[in-house]
Amino acid sequence: MARAEGTAARREARTAYLFLSPGLALFLAFVFIPVVAAFYLSFCRYDIIHSPDWIGLKNYARIGQDLANRGVFFLSLRNTAQYAIGTIPVGMTLALALALLVNAGLRGISLYRTTYYLPVVTSLVAVSMVWMWLYDPGYGLLNYGLELISRAASAVAGREVVIPPQTWLGDPGQAMAAIVAMSIWKGLGYNMVIYLAGLQGIPNHLYEAAIIDGATPWQRFWAITWPLLKPTTAFILVVSVIGASQVFAQVYVMTNGGPNNATTTIVHQIFQNAFSFMKMGYASAMAFVLFGIIFVLSLVNLRLLRGGDVEYV
Amino acid sequence: MRRRIIRPTLLHLLLALGAASMILPFLWMVSTSLKPEAEIFRYPPVWMPRAWRWSNYSEAMQAAPFGRYFLNTLIYATVVTVSNLLFCSMAAYAFARLRFPGRNALFILVLGTMMVPGQVTMVPVFILLKRWPLMGGNDLLGLGGHGLLNSYMGLALPAAVGAFGIFLLRQFFMTLPRELEDAARIDGCSEAGIYWRIILPLSKPALATLGIFTFTAAWNEFLWPLLITSQDSMRTLQLGLQVFQTQYATRWDLLMAGTVVVTIPVLILFLLGQRYFTRGIALSGMKG
Numbered sequence: 171m172a173r174a175e176g177t178a179a180r181r182e183a184r185t186a187y188l189f190l191s192p193g194l195a196l197f198l199a200f201v202f203i204p205v206v207a208a209f210y211l212s213f214c215r216y217d218i219i220h221s222p223d224w225i226g227l228k229n230y231a232r233i234g235q236d237l238a239n240r241g242v243f244f245l246s247l248r249n250t251a252q253y254a255i256g257t258i259p260v261g262m263t264l265a266l267a268l269a270l271l272v273n274a275g276l277r278g279i280s281l282y283r284t285t286y287y288l289p290v291v292t293s294l295v296a297v298s299m300v301w302m303w304l305y306d307p308g309y310g311l312l313n314y315g316l317e318l319i320s321r322a323a324s325a326v327a328g329r330e331v332v333i334p335p336q337t338w339l340g341d342p343g344q345a346m347a348a349i350v351a352m353s354i355w356k357g358l359g360y361n362m363v364i365y366l367a368g369l370q371g372i373p374n375h376l377y378e379a380a381i382i383d384g385a386t387p388w389q390r391f392w393a394i395t396w397p398l399l400k401p402t403t404a405f406i407l408v409v410s411v412i413g414a415s416q417v418f419a420q421v422y423v424m425t426n427g428g429p430n431n432a433t434t435t436i437v438h439q440i441f442q443n444a445f446s447f448m449k450m451g452y453a454s455a456m457a458f459v460l461f462g463i464i465f466v467l468s469l470v471n472l473r474l475l476r477g478g479d480v481e482y483v
Numbered sequence: 484m485r486r487r488i489i490r491p492t493l494l495h496l497l498l499a500l501g502a503a504s505m506i507l508p509f510l511w512m513v514s515t516s517l518k519p520e521a522e523i524f525r526y527p528p529v530w531m532p533r534a535w536r537w538s539n540y541s542e543a544m545q546a547a548p549f550g551r552y553f554l555n556t557l558i559y560a561t562v563v564t565v566s567n568l569l570f571c572s573m574a575a576y577a578f579a580r581l582r583f584p585g586r587n588a589l590f591i592l593v594l595g596t597m598m599v600p601g602q603v604t605m606v607p608v609f610i611l612l613k614r615w616p617l618m619g620g621n622d623l624l625g626l627g628g629h630g631l632l633n634s635y636m637g638l639a640l641p642a643a644v645g646a647f648g649i650f651l652l653r654q655f656f657m658t659l660p661r662e663l664e665d666a667a668r669i670d671g672c673s674e675a676g677i678y679w680r681i682i683l684p685l686s687k688p689a690l691a692t693l694g695i696f697t698f699t700a701a702w703n704e705f706l707w708p709l710l711i712t713s714q715d716s717m718r719t720l721q722l723g724l725q726v727f728q729t730q731y732a733t734r735w736d737l738l739m740a741g742t743v744v745v746t747i748p749v750l751i752l753f754l755l756g757q758r759y760f761t762r763g764i765a766l767s768g769m770k771g
Contacts, residue, residue, distance in 0.1 A: 183583035185674040190589065193574035193644045200641040201596045204607035211606060218610065271498050276491055284757060285502040288509065291753040291760075293703035295721045296742045300512045303735055309524050311511055317527075355504070363761055416600055419705045423725075440602050445710065450606045457603040464600060 212454040222451065229455035243456065245431045246439040249346055253435065254414035256350035257357070262406060264354070265361030270395075272362070273369045283366070286359035294356070298423040301352040305338035312338065342432035345425055349433060353420060357413075361406050368402030369395070404475035411467050415460060436460050516540070516739035523735055536736070543727070543740040551716060552723040555635075559708070559719060560701035562639040567697045568690055571648030576678045578649065579656035580664070590653075597646045601706070609710055612637045633717045638708060642701065648693050655689035656682060692759040699749050720745045 212229055214222035236243040268286065272279050289297060304311045313335040323331040338348045372395065380390045418437040421427060427434030427442070434442075436456065444453035510530075515523060516539055518532040544550070577583070578590050612631040615621060620628020631637030663685075664677050672680070683690070708719040724745060727738035753760065 179582070182581050182674070186577040186581035186583040186586075189573040189577040189581070189674075189678070193570045193593075193649065194589070196570065196640070196644045197593065197596055199611070200608055201599060201604060204604035204611065205599060207607035207610075208603050218613075268498070268501060271494055274494055276494055276498075278495075282498050282502055283761070284754070285505050287753070287757075287760065288505060288750070291699055291703075291749050292746050293705070293721055293749070295703075295705050295724055296746045297508075299724060299738055299742050300508050302733075303515065303739065304508060304511065306735075309526060309528065311507075311528060314526070314528055355508075359505070367761070412600075416602065422705075437602050440605070441706070444606050454603075454606055457600070457605070460600055461603050465598065468598070 208454045208457060211451050212458050214451040215449075216451040216454075217448040218450060219448075225451070229452045232452060233455055233459060242431055242434065243436075243439055246434045246436050249431075249433055250415060250417065250435045252346050253350060253353070253417050254411065256347065257353050257414055258407070258410045261354045261357055262361060262403070262410065265358055265406070266365050266399075268358070268362045269365035269369055270391075273366060283359075283363065286362055288359070289356045290359040292356075294419040295423055297352065297356050298420045301348075301355075302339065302424055305348055307335060307337050307340060310338070312336075339425055340429060342429045345429060345433045349420055349424060352424075353417070357410075361410070364406055365399070365402060368399050372398050400475060404472065407475065408468055408471050411471060412464055415464050415467070436463075512739045512742055515735055516743050518736055520736055539736045539740045540744070543737040544744070546734075546737060546741075547723050547726040548715065549720070549723055549741070549744070552718055552720045555717060556702060556719040556721075558635055559638045560698050562635060563642045563701040564694050564698045566639065566643040567645060567648050568694055570644040571693065572652050572683065572686070572690065573678070574644070574649045575652035575656055576682055579653045580677075580682075581674065593646050593649055595646075605706075605710065608641050612640070612711065631711075633712050633714045635717075637711050638717075638719075641707070642704075645697075648697065651693055652686065652689055655686055659685055688759070688762065691756065692762055695752060695756045695759050699752065702749050 211222060213224060213226055215225050215228075216222040233243055235241070237247075272282050307313065316333045316335060320331050320333040323333075336344060339345050376394050376398075377390060380394060385393065416437050417435050418441065421433050421435050421438050422441070425433045427438050437460070440453045440456050440460070443449045443456065514530055514532065517535045517537070518529075518539075519534070519536050522529055522532055574593070578586065578593075609632075613629060614625030615630040615637075616623050616625045618628070618636070619630045619632065619634060621630050622628075631640070659682065663681050667677050667681055703721065704719075705721045708722055712718050712722070724738065724741050727734045727741060
């Protein structure tokens with residue numbers, strides 16, 4: 171009997187490995203081995219034509235120098251941070267506010283949910299193209315909107331109020347803000363739907379009890395909704411930080427990093443160095459810096475948000 | 484009594500305002516795509532073109548081999564979707580239902596791949612595909628040709644399986660009742676038979692969710708096709724849109740027509756499969 175069980179267990183394990191083999195083989199070929207290879211390349215000079223040339227820590231030293239001299243990689247780090255700080259807090263707050271509104275028991279929820287989700291399923295390239303047209307300094311809809319606002323303001327104030335047309339993507343001071351605004355617009359629906367799922371998991375009787383105790387909506391939000399949404403907030407925050415660290419397509423399409431490197435990002439620099447300048451070793455070193463940043467930030471986020479998990483029964 | 488009318492109206496107003504800002508860029512895209520060039524550069528802008536210019540669409544489609552791009556994108560997205568459904572569900576079945584040494588370690592390893600940004604592996608994967616032995620004119624050492632660059636295999640292989648899919652399906656498989664499988668096992672059904680005849684048919688909603696997510700992501704993918712395809716005949720739709728942007732000017736009418744064409748298939752897919760999108764988010768986000 172024990173032996174029969176042994177063979178059964180062995181057969182089960184064999185089946186399991188068989189089922190896992192295609193997936194694991196693909197991970198091995200396209201994730202695990204490439205990570206090791208990239209780590210090796212980050213210590214090499216490599217232009218894809220000649221074989222890799224070991225140069226020790228020079229790529230990392232170059233990154234250090236670039237940071238010290240406020241070079242292009244420093245700018246890309248700064249811009250990526252600006253993008254993250256610009257998109258995440260505003261995007262999450264708006265998403266939560268919308269989810270609360272949608273969840274307020276009105277009719278027609280599914281229509282709103284669908285509408286807010288439309289930009290999420292549309293490709294970043296398509297969305298970027300449309301927004302470039304909206305941002306067009308000469309004929310774009312946004313500058314026209316500014317004109318309408320100035321006209322309305324003039325009428326209200328009884329004197330001429332002028333908001334001049336903006337250059338948006340063409341202005342080094344505005345380009346990143348313009349990309350941030352578009353990205354918030356695109357990602358809003360995704361975060362809203364996650365928050366909605368979280369809200370729907372909060373049992374109704376908690377609110378009923380709070381109402382009986384005379385709690386105001388504001389108190390109910392801070393005492394029930396916010397603490398119970400903490401895992402949802404943690405999830406969105408981690409995913410958003412990872413996504414923001416890797417921002418690329420909208421930059422590539424809308425500004426290609428310009429004007430004057432005002433919108434170049436970490437991944438844009440990795441891409442340019444690897445495939446335009448053929449500095450694949452240097453690009454790999456940058457990629458590991460990015461990897462490190464994402465790793466540390468994810469740990470910090472989870473640590474910050476894990477403390478004090480609340481459960482009401 | 485008055486509050487019961489005012490409050491919902493106010494909320495609806497806020498939500499509708501937001502919804503309008505979501506829709507407006509799409510309407511502007513469609514409007515521009517149907518205008519003659521003279522009306523595009525009119526100020527103040529007009530929303531309704533005086534005469535709808537459908538020929539923008541045929542002109543846009545002729546500016547580049549869009550038929551070919553469409554086919555390429557369809558093949559790429561379909562292959563990625565089918566392979567993800569198959570390989571992710573197989574792995575998920577093993578993780579959810581079978582006992583074997585190293586199960587937890589392997590599962591953590593698989594989840595760990597989600598932490599690795601694609602940019603880290605980008606360069607080595609590119610080299611690996613370029614030097615794939617015996618393909619695309621390469622010899623046994625992977626030299627002499629272009630390997631899997633500019634091929635459907637090269638586009639699809641690196642995305643053929645994903646940790647997210649494995650995780651999602653494993654979560655779903657674990658919620659299925661075990662009674663059916665136990666009965667089948669007593670009747671002498673093999674593990675492969677249980678996976679194929681019991682688990683997969685019961686998991687149609689989860690498979691639909693993963694399928695729709697994967698297809699949409701592949702359809703919209705930009706960076707990887709940009710790297711792996713240099714020949715015009717292998718490019719995808721997302722890359723094709725760039726033909727309307729030259730150094731000197733952008734043909735906004737044609738670009739917007741092209742953008743509409745590229746966007747419509749995923750929008751249709753989304754509207755048909757909406758409930759699977761929201762379910763997928765609930766499955767992946769909440770149980771983590």
